[in-house]
Amino acid sequence: MKSYFGYENKVCVVTGASSGMGKAVAEILVDLGAKVYAIDLNECDVSGITKFFKCDLSKKEQIDEVFKNIPEKIDSFFGVAGLSGSKTDYRTTFDCNYTSNMYITLYYLKDRMERGASIVYCTSTAGLEWKKFKKEQNKVVHAKTWEEVESVTRKLASTAPATFAYMYSKRCMSQFACEQSVEFAKLGIRINNVLPASTDTGMKQEFQDMIGGEDKLIEQAGLAGRLATPEEMATPMVFLNSDMASFVSGLDMVVDYTDTCLKTLGLKKNIEAISATNPIICALAKKMLSKNTNTKALNSGKEK
Ligand SMILES: NC(=O)c1ccc[n+]([C@@H]2O[C@H](COP(=O)([O-])OP(=O)(O)OC[C@H]3O[C@@H](n4cnc5c(N)ncnc54)[C@H](O)[C@@H]3O)[C@@H](O)[C@H]2O)c1
Secondary structure: OOOOOOOOOOEEEEEOOOOHHHHHHHHHHHHOOOEEEEEEOOOOOOOOOOEEEEOOOOOHHHHHHHHHOOOOOOOEEEEOOOOOOOOOOHHHHHHHHHHHHHHHHHHHHHHHOOOOOEEEEEOOHHHHHHHHHHHHHHHHHOOOOHHHHHHHHHHHHHHOOHHHHHHHHHHHHHHHHHHHHHHHHOOOOEEEEEEEOOEOOOOHHHHHHHHOOHHHHHHHOHHHOOOEOHHHHHHHHHHHOOHHHOOOOOOEEEEOOOHHHHHHOOOOOOOOOOOOOOHHHHHHHHHHHHHHHHHHHHHHHHHO
16 A cells, blocks of 8 residues: 555654653654654653653753764654743743754754655644734744843743743744745755644643633634644644645644634634733733732632
């Protein structure tokens, strides 16, 4: 039988492979015969992978260590790992979601990929409005080193709430993917983005807490009437990096069961169309979030 996907014996690097979407990606790739090099902060129990690397992607030195042990020729990269920012600080959240992908792409993939190779990043519908906010992202996206990204986001990291790092990092990632897809196209390498809507993964509880419960999260999911499964996000990523998508590059693939269409048609409020860096908005959001946290702490104290 003809193999349409073309993953047999291909070297595939997957970040975030221990849980949720990344784990589902790794499982499908193993099934398709790929050699899977999995990277995550937590242990990975996917059977059949070639090698697992425990690594904190918010630390440049740890990434360097991992890539010393990954083959010189990489066929596909899946940048799936991510943090919501509800339990981590701004710096860690931003560096895991954005800086690590930028660094891996420019410092490792560019040299180790050949014509026909492919890259997919997992961003988010939270970053959908990136085209409207290019001015806010330009300095970060045009920074070429880890240190430069750190430097241009230093002030923000100390003033904005960590949950804002989520939206901002995803917007930066979408813009980076768009700009780099053009550069990498000259080398015959494809770059695409998958923008997932709410999905039932390890991160669900954190989004649920932010929005005020599971019912609200499902209500926000719109016409689907449920959250997506990790596999429903993994399959578009596997498709985009496969031979089946050989002419697809520079795409922001929104996987949200029409939610964006509802917003485009004015049938649903677009709460994502706000600045992620404006000092007044950041200060207000920080104040509001700390008020919520204090109220929650008080309430949980009463219950005891
Ligand atoms: N779940 C959702 O509703 C949703 C929606 C939109 C986008 N996303 C994005 O999907 C991607 C996958 O997340 P998920 O939903 O499967 O959540 P998840 O929590 O199940 O998986 C995330 C994985 O990333 C790993 N990780 C986190 N920080 C890391 C670090 N510093 N270094 C190495 N690994 C790290 C975690 O250990 C975990 O295995 C993320 O980029 C996330 O932002 C999720």
